[in-house]
Amino acid sequence: MKTAxxxxxxxxxxxxxxxxxxxxGPIARVEIVERTExxxxxxxxxxxxxxxxxxxxxxxxxxxxxxNDAASRGRPRVMLELNGVAYRVVGVKLSLxxxxxxxxxxxxxxxxxxxxxxxxxRQTPEVVADLVEDGVRQGxxxxxxxxxxxxxxxxxxxxxxxGVAGVSHESPVLGLSPVPFADFMRQRLGVPVLLxxxxxxxxxxxxxxxxxxxxxxxxxxxxxxxxxxxxFIDGKLYRGAHGVGAELGHVKMRLDGPLCRCGQPGCLDTxxxxxxxxxxxxxxxxxxxxxxRQSSELIASLLSRARSGEAxxxxxxxxxxxxxxxxxxxxLNMLNPPLIIISGEGLxxxxxxxxxxxxxLDRLSLPALRAATEVIFHPWGxxxxxxxxxxxxxxxxYETPLxxxxx
Amino acid sequence: MKTAxxxxxxxxxxxxxxxxxxxxGPIARVEIVERTExxxxxxxxxxxxxxxxxxxxxxxxxxxxxxNDAASRGRPRVMLELNGVAYRVVGVKLSLxxxxxxxxxxxxxxxxxxxxxxxxxRQTPEVVADLVEDGVRQGxxxxxxxxxxxxxxxxxxxxxxxGVAGVSHESPVLGLSPVPFADFMRQRLGVPVLLxxxxxxxxxxxxxxxxxxxxxxxxxxxxxxxxxxxxFIDGKLYRGAHGVGAELGHVKMRLDGPLCRCGQPGCLDTxxxxxxxxxxxxxxxxxxxxxxRQSSELIASLLSRARSGEAxxxxxxxxxxxxxxxxxxxxLNMLNPPLIIISGEGLxxxxxxxxxxxxxLDRLSLPALRAATEVIFHPWGxxxxxxxxxxxxxxxxYETPLxxxxx
Numbered sequence: 001m002k003t004a005x006x007x008x009x010x011x012x013x014x015x016x017x018x019x020x021x022x023x024x025g026p027i028a029r030v031e032i033v034e035r036t037e038x039x040x041x042x043x044x045x046x047x048x049x050x051x052x053x054x055x056x057x058x059x060x061x062x063x064x065x066x067x068n069d070a071a072s073r074g075r076p077r078v079m080l081e082l083n084g085v086a087y088r089v090v091g092v093k094l095s096l097x098x099x100x101x102x103x104x105x106x107x108x109x110x111x112x113x114x115x116x117x118x119x120x121x122r123q124t125p126e127v128v129a130d131l132v133e134d135g136v137r138q139g140x141x142x143x144x145x146x147x148x149x150x151x152x153x154x155x156x157x158x159x160x161x162x163g164v165a166g167v168s169h170e171s172p173v174l175g176l177s178p179v180p181f182a183d184f185m186r187q188r189l190g191v192p193v194l195l196x197x198x199x200x201x202x203x204x205x206x207x208x209x210x211x212x213x214x215x216x217x218x219x220x221x222x223x224x225x226x227x228x229x230x231x232f233i234d235g236k237l238y239r240g241a242h243g244v245g246a247e248l249g250h251v252k253m254r255l256d257g258p259l260c261r262c263g264q265p266g267c268l269d270t271x272x273x274x275x276x277x278x279x280x281x282x283x284x285x286x287x288x289x290x291x292x293r294q295s296s297e298l299i300a301s302l303l304s305r306a307r308s309g310e311a312x313x314x315x316x317x318x319x320x321x322x323x324x325x326x327x328x329x330x331x332l333n334m335l336n337p338p339l340i341i342i343s344g345e346g347l348x349x350x351x352x353x354x355x356x357x358x359x360x361l362d363r364l365s366l367p368a369l370r371a372a373t374e375v376i377f378h379p380w381g382x383x384x385x386x387x388x389x390x391x392x393x394x395x396x397x398y399e400t401p402l403x404x405x406x407x
Numbered sequence: 408m409k410t411a412x413x414x415x416x417x418x419x420x421x422x423x424x425x426x427x428x429x430x431x432g433p434i435a436r437v438e439i440v441e442r443t444e445x446x447x448x449x450x451x452x453x454x455x456x457x458x459x460x461x462x463x464x465x466x467x468x469x470x471x472x473x474x475n476d477a478a479s480r481g482r483p484r485v486m487l488e489l490n491g492v493a494y495r496v497v498g499v500k501l502s503l504x505x506x507x508x509x510x511x512x513x514x515x516x517x518x519x520x521x522x523x524x525x526x527x528x529r530q531t532p533e534v535v536a537d538l539v540e541d542g543v544r545q546g547x548x549x550x551x552x553x554x555x556x557x558x559x560x561x562x563x564x565x566x567x568x569x570g571v572a573g574v575s576h577e578s579p580v581l582g583l584s585p586v587p588f589a590d591f592m593r594q595r596l597g598v599p600v601l602l603x604x605x606x607x608x609x610x611x612x613x614x615x616x617x618x619x620x621x622x623x624x625x626x627x628x629x630x631x632x633x634x635x636x637x638x639f640i641d642g643k644l645y646r647g648a649h650g651v652g653a654e655l656g657h658v659k660m661r662l663d664g665p666l667c668r669c670g671q672p673g674c675l676d677t678x679x680x681x682x683x684x685x686x687x688x689x690x691x692x693x694x695x696x697x698x699x700r701q702s703s704e705l706i707a708s709l710l711s712r713a714r715s716g717e718a719x720x721x722x723x724x725x726x727x728x729x730x731x732x733x734x735x736x737x738x739l740n741m742l743n744p745p746l747i748i749i750s751g752e753g754l755x756x757x758x759x760x761x762x763x764x765x766x767x768l769d770r771l772s773l774p775a776l777r778a779a780t781e782v783i784f785h786p787w788g789x790x791x792x793x794x795x796x797x798x799x800x801x802x803x804x805y806e807t808p809l810x811x812x813x814x
Contacts, residue, residue, distance in 0.1 A: 250773050329659065336649055
């Protein structure tokens with residue numbers, strides 16, 4: 001049973017204040033009062049505490065810098081901003097063919113990043129954990145820090161991931177058996193580790209520093225080796241019965257469609273994911289079945305043939321775009337979210353994918369609902385992914401009084 | 408921006424206390440403390456206030472009645488319960504072929520109910536409003552009350568209903584143009600009126616007194632003249648961008664499927680709703696196109712033919728059940744809710760509908776997710792519907808400090 005006790009109230013207010021300072025800092029106390037609608041006394045108490053803890057610090061602006069309203073003219077203004085060095089964290093993104101790592105400060109600004117090219121799915125989870133450990137230690141050293149400076153590590157990966165328990169139930173990178181990967185990494189690194197499905201991670205990061213900064217409800221769809229979905233409602237990531245959250249890859253599109261890795265027919269993954277496109281290309285003879293290149297190279301070669309006018313490879317991306325358009329139309333017809341962000345490496349196909357996607361989406365979503373839903377394409381680089389992974393740890397630190405320990 | 412100020416905190420705590428007393432009363436203060444995890448001082452202050460307001464009252468139990476633990480033995484126990492006469496409200500359900508009305512007390516217990524047989528869709532919204540007014544006034548009089556005793560009226564109906572603004576955007580009973588039906592009724596009855604999509608209403612009522620009493624997250628699917636969906640997350644009804652909430656009827660099942668009322672192809676409504684089954688029966692020649700009977704009679708006649716062994720009519724219900732099974736499998740694959748409640752008049756088809764539904768649902772939902780989701784069939788009588796409509800007003804009264812006026 002949920003309660004609203006004074007301690008929880010203070011924790012929520014503290015989170016609000018830190019978040020406003022992060023988004024809008026340097027910011028004057030009076031503006032924090034306006035934006036949070038909390039009382040001046042509450043804001044003074046909370047900001048005083050945050051200064052004492054070293055999480056924020058004060059900057060004095062001259063009148064010329066600090067604004068020119070009558071009240072402030074002629075005397076310096078006191079502004080508050082996050083203290084970047086208060087905490088450092090690490091974000092890691094596991095993809096099929098690389099490990100991306102970013103070390104960030106308390107503001108989420110990237111101090112150092114690196115990419116390790118490795119086909120993860122060919123290695124055991126223990127080997128992957130060893131490689132992630134080596135990469136994290138290297139990134140931290142490159143940033144001039146030691147592991148003792150690091151407050152936590154956030155790891156994003158595709159698949160059915162229980163973000164609460166830190167377990168990968170089924171993932172194209174860690175395999176089909178349950179792997180307690182957060183535990184693996186905590187043992188190796190000695191710091192708290194959070195695991196998260198990569199679409200959920202994008203949703204958290206879009207809310208933190210992306211297109212959903214001022215939005216409390218939105219949907220993210222990621223097009224990668226699998227199709228992912230993240231659902232934010234009232235400022236909170238939707239978790240579902242398993243801690244897994246929303247998923248889109250195993251929604252059934254065509255019962256006469258190809259058999260999916262999951263053993264069921266016609267899943268969206270088989271029609272629209274990178275893995276699905278490659279499988280279809282193999283079946284159609286556009287790729288040799290023994291081509292050992294990694295999936296991103298295979299997709300790149302199909303794309304270059306499609307762009308140079310080959311109808312067959314172009315049709316693969318059109319089919320993927322149409323399947324995505326229908327699946328997203330159904331998300332829109334079912335949940336009517338105010339914002340849908342489409343992201344992921346799959347967007348490298350550009351208009352070959354997005355034009356049929358939008359055409360089907362517009363044709364098959366109810367006009368009144370479609371008009372109320374903004375649809376944005378937002379391709380992410382490796383650095384954004386890793387930075388997003390770092391923000392899941394920062395977010396937890398902001399909430400610390402809500403969750404005594406960030407593990 | 409959301410804040411957690413002391414006033415909101417008090418309102419939330421007050422709601423929690425009333426709700427615990429409603430669900431578990433008569434109940435001792437010490438048990439309220441246990442169930443809410445609020446302090447003894449807070450519970451004393453809130454229950455004292457509720458007694459002063461007349462919302463709850465005290466009952467004294469003898470030791471024999473009141474339990475036999477050592478502490479209470481030999482002296483009377485003080486128990487708290489809702490004061491049923493504190494508020495009276497009216498619930499109304501608009502169906503294609505009837506208006507159901509229930510007058511309830513503050514506990515949601517039905518004082519009086521009545522059903523008006525009328526094919527609503529043949530009348531203008533103004534005429535429907537007049538008929539609802541007449542029915543409500545009759546029900547209130549039959550209960551020995553006057554309109555001055557009534558604190559509000561809740562109205563449930565199928566379609567795209569903005570429950571926040573009280574507007575029917577598109578409904579099989581009020582038509583395809585926007586109708587500010589809550590305003591219509593407020594003008595006629597002089598009391599606050601709440602309008603709600605009927606699937607949302609079932610979700611609210613299941614949470615209030617049905618199968619979801621102790622569940623904060625669940626999905627309701629209603630099978631009626633249209634297919635409806637209600638989504639509860641973290642104890643709150645999901646609203647979406649339009650105030651409409653979740654919908655299932657216009658999810659596209661087969662792009663080569665029949666054209667829907669909405670103008671788009673293959674909507675679930677065309678395959679699985681009462682209207683869809685009747686249309687398919689007409690196209691297949693099982694019903695004459697000029698048969699003037701109301702839809703429930705047409706469905707009853709198809710059912711009786713299916714049960715007496717006619718393959719064609721039986722196939723209609725199997726098709727409907729399979730389409731529902733696939734749509735619900737996709738809800739499960741996407742949202743992984745811990746509980747799905749399937750309700751509505753469509754369940755009168757019994758195993759003709761539910762067997763193919765469950766077969767497809769089990770075959771096409773991911774086994775790990777399916778295992779975590781409970782699926783319940785819960786047919787509702789007219790009285791339950793109307794009582795459900797009443798609870799949306801009671802719920803608002805419970806929250807009154809959160810929403811100064813229940814309009």
